[in-house]
Amino acid sequence: xxxxxxxxxxxxxxxxxxxxxxxxxxxxxxxxxxxxxxxxxxxxxxxxxxxxxxxxxxxxxxxxxxxxxxxxxxxxxxxxxxxxxxxxxxxxxxxxxxxxxxxxxxxxxxxxxxxxxxxxxxxxxxxxxxxxxxxxxxxxxxxxxxxxxxxxxxxxxxxxxxxxxxxxxxxxxxxxxxxxxxxxxxxxxxxxxxxxxxxxxxxxxxxxxxxxxxxxxxxxxxxxxxxxxxxxxxxxxxxxxxxxxxxxxxxxxxxxxxxxxxxxxxxxxxxxxxxxxxxxxxxxxxxxxxxxxxxxxxxxxxxxxxxxxxxxxxxxxxxxxxxxxxxxxxxxxxxxxxxxxxxxxxxxxx
Amino acid sequence: xxxxxxxxxxxxxxxxxxxxxxxxxxxxxxxxxxxxxxxxxxxxxxxxxxxxxxxxxxxxxxxxxxxxxxxxxxxxxxxxxxxxxxxxxxxxxxxxxxxxxxxxxxxxxxxxxxxxxxxxxxxxxxxxxxxxxxxxxxxxxxxxxxxxxxxxxxxxxxxxxxxxxxxxxxxxxxxxxxxxxxxxxxxxxxxxxxxxxxxxxxxxxxxxxxxxxxxxxxxxxxxxxxxxxxxxxxxxx
Ligand SMILES: Nc1ncnc2c1ncn2[C@@H]1O[C@H](COP(=O)(O)OP(=O)(O)OP(=O)(O)O)[C@@H](O)[C@H]1O
Ligand SMILES: [Mg+2]
Numbered sequence: 369x370x371x372x373x374x375x376x377x378x379x380x381x382x383x384x385x386x387x388x389x390x391x392x393x394x395x396x397x398x399x400x401x402x403x404x405x406x407x408x409x410x411x412x413x414x415x416x417x418x419x420x421x422x423x424x425x426x427x428x429x430x431x432x433x434x435x436x437x438x439x440x441x442x443x444x445x446x447x448x449x450x451x452x453x454x455x456x457x458x459x460x461x462x463x464x465x466x467x468x469x470x471x472x473x474x475x476x477x478x479x480x481x482x483x484x485x486x487x488x489x490x491x492x493x494x495x496x497x498x499x500x501x502x503x504x505x506x507x508x509x510x511x512x513x514x515x516x517x518x519x520x521x522x523x524x525x526x527x528x529x530x531x532x533x534x535x536x537x538x539x540x541x542x543x544x545x546x547x548x549x550x551x552x553x554x555x556x557x558x559x560x561x562x563x564x565x566x567x568x569x570x571x572x573x574x575x576x577x578x579x580x581x582x583x584x585x586x587x588x589x590x591x592x593x594x595x596x597x598x599x600x601x602x603x604x605x606x607x608x609x610x611x612x613x614x615x616x617x618x619x620x621x622x623x624x625x626x627x628x629x630x631x632x633x634x635x636x637x638x639x640x641x642x643x644x645x646x647x648x649x650x651x652x653x654x655x656x657x658x659x660x661x662x663x664x665x666x667x668x669x670x671x672x673x674x675x676x677x678x679x680x681x682x683x684x685x686x687x688x689x690x691x692x693x694x695x696x697x698x699x700x701x702x703x704x705x706x707x708x709x710x711x712x713x714x715x716x717x718x
Numbered sequence: 719x720x721x722x723x724x725x726x727x728x729x730x731x732x733x734x735x736x737x738x739x740x741x742x743x744x745x746x747x748x749x750x751x752x753x754x755x756x757x758x759x760x761x762x763x764x765x766x767x768x769x770x771x772x773x774x775x776x777x778x779x780x781x782x783x784x785x786x787x788x789x790x791x792x793x794x795x796x797x798x799x800x801x802x803x804x805x806x807x808x809x810x811x812x813x814x815x816x817x818x819x820x821x822x823x824x825x826x827x828x829x830x831x832x833x834x835x836x837x838x839x840x841x842x843x844x845x846x847x848x849x850x851x852x853x854x855x856x857x858x859x860x861x862x863x864x865x866x867x868x869x870x871x872x873x874x875x876x877x878x879x880x881x882x883x884x885x886x887x888x889x890x891x892x893x894x895x896x897x898x899x900x901x902x903x904x905x906x907x908x909x910x911x912x913x914x915x916x917x918x919x920x921x922x923x924x925x926x927x928x929x930x931x932x933x934x935x936x937x938x939x940x941x942x943x944x945x946x947x948x949x950x951x952x953x954x955x
Contacts, residue, residue, distance in 0.1 A: 555819065558809070562817045565806035572766060573818035573866065574792040 391538055395531045404530035406644045408602055411537035413639035415595045416616075417623045418544045418632075422551050423588035424621075425630040427581055428564030429486055432617045433477075433493030436500045437589040439611030440473055441466030441596030446517035446606055447510065455520040460536075463597045470593020471586040478585040482578060497612065504608035516607035519600060533602045540595050541636075547591070549632050551584075560584055561630070615660065619646065622667045628677030637678060642666070719744040719901050720796070720870050725764055725774035727757075727925075734760040736925040738774070742870065747892065747902040749912040749933075752922035758905040759801055761922070762872050766798050767791040778870070792818070797868030801875045801905070803855045805862075807848030811839065814847050814858055818866040833865040837891060853880045860888070870901045877908045889915055913937065 395404045416434065424431045445462045448454065454462060481492040504511045511517065522529065551557040559580045562570040571577050600606045623642045628634025642663075649659035674681050720742040727735040735757045742748040750758050763769035765776050767788040775784045778794055786794075797818075806814050815830035816823075834840040837857040842850060847858060856876065863871060876892070877885040889911055892902060896915075906912045912919065912933070919936045921929040928941045936942055 555816070555823075558813055558816060561809060561813075562806050565808055566804055568768070568788070569800070569804040569806070570817060571788040572768070572792055572798060573862070574789050574820075575817065576789050 395534045399527055399531070401526045401530045404527075404534050406647055408530060408533045408537050409647055410640050410643045411534070411541045412595050412599050412602075413619070413623060413643040414541040414636050415537070415544045416592055417620050417627075417635035417639045418541070418548045419588045419591035419595070420620045421624050421629065421631075421635045422548050422591075423560075423581075423584040425624060425635070426551070426557060426560035426564060427584055429482065429489050429581065429585075430621065431493045431585075431588075432490055432621060433497040434588075434592050434620050435612050435614070435616040436473060436477070436493075436497050437470040437592035438596035438599070438616060439500060439504065439606070439608075439613075440469050441593030442600035442606040442611045443504065443511060443517060444469040444593065445597035445600050446519060449520050450517060457522065459520050459522075459601060463594055466597030467590040467594035470589040470591070470596070473593075474586040474589030475582065477589075478582045482581045482585065494617075497614065497617065501608050501612035504612055511608070514607060516605055516611070517600075519604040522601075533598070536598055537595075537602075540591075540598060544591055544595075545632065545636060547587070548635075551587075552632060556580065556583070564630075615663075618667070619643070619663070622663065622670070625675075625677055626666070626670050628679030628681075631677070631679045634677050634679040719746075719779060720765070720903065721777045722761065722765065723775045723777070725761065725776065726772045727760055727764055727769060728772065733925050735764065735771075738922070738925060739927060740920045740930070742901060742903050743918070744901055745896075745899050746917045747896050747904065747915055749916035749919040750903060750905045750922065751907070751909075751912055751919060752928075756922040757925040758922055759874055760925070762798060762874055762903075762905065765791070766796055766872065792866075792868065795869030796872065797863040797866055797870070798872035799856075799859045799863055799874055799876065801878065803852070803859050805847045805850070805855050805858050807846065809847055810843070811845055811847050811850070811858060812843045815843075815862050815865055818862060830862075830865050833861045836864075837861045838887070853884045856880055856884075856888070860891070864895070870903065873902060873904045873906075875906055876904065877906055877911045885911060 394407055398404065398407075416438065420431065420434050423429065445459065445466045448462050448465055449459050477496055481489055481496070484492065505514060508514075524532065551560070559570065559575045562573075562575060563577055563580060567577050596611070600611075603610075619642070623638035624635045625638070626634075626642060627636065627638025646659055646663060649662060653659060670677070722738055722740050725735050725738040726733070738757065738761060740748075740750070740761070750761070752758055760769060764771045767786055767790065770785050775782055777783065778796060781794075783791060783794060783796075806817065809817070811834065812827070812830060815834065816826055819826040819830070831840060831843065834843055837860060839850070839854050839857050839861070842854065847855070850858060856879075860873070860876060873892075876888050880888070885908065892904075892915060896902065904912065904916065916933060918931065919929075919933055920927055921936060921939070921942050923941075928944075929936055929939045931939075
């Protein structure tokens, strides 16, 4: 038994090393800007989806308003660069501002929205999203209205430009994955998952639910704001419909569900598969609706057939394959089978 | 140790609690009995912050804790179980044990493991709690409240719906903890269980205390028999 565990660990470490190697060498092997562009977007989404997962995946409060933080991060970096006349590479120094603005919005947002039940929470996040998009249009002296904001010029060739942004996005993604794994293992992560299972019960065990949810929401918002800033500098501009894009919200949630909500690798895998596919479809079918319709169809398929995502479902299949001929469930789970389900159910109301 | 004074709570037109005053002495095992719908669970809810009292007060060791939030109540030293057992189904049994933990992980894990051994489900520590049987869930809920070591433990029907051997097992565990000086308030319909375990019993009827005292006195109290009229007092479960 010990042998299997060690072997699994080694296999996991090897897989991780191969992945890391592939991630680092990708722009060196495929240096064409058209290809690295896929990499940059995929990694931005890896970060955004993992950030979403740390709050929504762990706590069970589904946010459909992550674009609020993404767009605000983008605008914060853009407006600061514009108004403080920051130029050249120094704009990267403004990225922490994107994170700070994300978190600063999340606190009052969360204080209001996290008081309500989960279903209502989803609706509120959508409403706040539209408020932000409207503000971006209407506070034009600040946001540039429908013209938006442009980023300072970076004196790089197309190839270098993409390559550097690739590594910046990769750094964001790696840091976010490490954060997510850290949270998952921590007491904070355990409390979030306890909240997901039964918030009221968790409170009765001393979990300060509001504080825990708010901290996770702000953490998730900070990272999303930061990566929104990266996205803005990469795209060199932001307008209300691109910064505050409802498709962004849907994509993030879809990628998480596709990969596996609440896991560490699920959101990563979901982003790595879906974002490039979406970019490819948009580029191939210039009629933008095709990719959106396919996105919607995929969402339906995932929710209907793989509601827990690829990672948990695949994990189950692998376990089933491996344990063929042996007891199908771990000993502990098998021993835990109810002695008498009928009696238990009757006892419930006794 | 724990005291309620004139607590009132209504749901719509129903007075679930009316002038409800009870007292739990430190280190005692207090029983709270009464017919279905007499307000026992509601009193637990008021004490632990899950329901708001409309009048009256709750005191813990002399401090007023009326209508404070459940997480605060727990931090102040009152832990509870629920009549309809509530565990965290997608967390492992061990993770369930650690939800309430405050300190370094390694030490907490050790204590949690010892507690699981105490209630007899240590073998399942790595299983998802959702895979446990009904009785095992009861034990798990008891265990994760116990491991947090609250000053007072409120148990809502710990023997409800579990098989007789497990009932005795749970009673023995509580007896051991009682011997170690822990304070309990227990709601239970199983009279044998209550009478055998409790130092003092309070009887609720329609949200009001109709009798209180040592088991032997309560057992023969006219008002208690009246409250249970139509129910077989000796072996109702
Ligand atoms: N959340 C609620 N909403 C409406 N009515 C409630 C609620 N909780 C309790 N009640 C009512 O208050 C009264 C007392 O209920 P409670 O659950 O406290 O009784 P109990 O003594 O625990 O009964 P049992 O032995 O059946 O568990 C009942 O009439 C019940 O219908
Ligand atoms: Mg009850």
